[in-house]
Amino acid sequence: MVATFVSKAGHIATIPLNEQRTVTADWYTTICLPKVTTDLRKINPERRIILHQDNASSHTAQKTTQYLTKENVELLDHPPYSPDLSPNDFFTFPKIKNRLRGQS
Secondary structure, rough: OEEEEEEEOOEEEEEEHHHHHOHHHHHHHHHHHHHHHHHHHHHHHOEEEEEEEOOOHHHOHHHHHHHHHHHOEEEEEEOOOOOHOOOHHHHHHHHHHHHHOOOO
């Protein structure tokens, strides 16, 4: 399993879930989010970061919320049980799947 992060400019990071079977708030806040925020801030330190994530427990955990607040990362709400309203389902995920299949 991997976590993939993209911005409007393209791919930011793909982070593998090594030696774990479950995504936890600990992994998400100590491995994924620090890499993503660091990489984005290298590009433009003054950049406003808005994160769109689903409602997985690792994303909504108090530890994650505290990390995002501390790092001044804003959240774009994800509608519960509404995949038809998620832009990632229509625009981002098909592109990621095509790249994994070796297609452009």
